[in-house]
Amino acid sequence: LADKLNPLILLSVSIHSWLSIYLDTYTAAAVPPGVISYLFLVCMFLLLLPLEPTLSRREHNISFSFLSWSVLILSYTHTILAKWDELSSLSCIPSSFQLSILLPSLTIPAHLPLLLPWIRRKVMNIRHGHVYNGIYYRKD
Secondary structure (H helix, E strand, O other): OHHHHHHHHHHHHHHHHHHHHHOOOOOHHHHHHHHHHHHHHHHHHHHHOOOOOOOOHHHHHHHHHHHHHHHHHHHHHHHHHHOHHHHHOOOOOOOHHHHHOHHHHHHHHHHHHHHOHHHHHHHHHHHOOEEEOOOEEEOO
């Protein structure tokens, strides 16, 4: 996955940065979240590169999870702030900005219940190998 994703991330960052320099179509409020989200995306790109294992698996997973959710929320904010006028108007054919916030609009609220402590505990137990059949027991 990393071999296929790395060139796409690099291409996306380079094209978007050149377009933002030469096309002045965004509002000033939309620039900071977009820049920070692309910086986090570059950090994620560097985490995907196969280097010597300086981070443990747990540190790598935590940093990758934090960076990926930060990129999602910041890019979502960037899109909303960039074209607020197009988002508030409804038409038969949605604009590209309306389509680009559709998936994050579903992903972020769907993930929020998983952050509740009693649900999070069960998810973490399942990740650690426990099987739930009414009571928890360790999978052999």
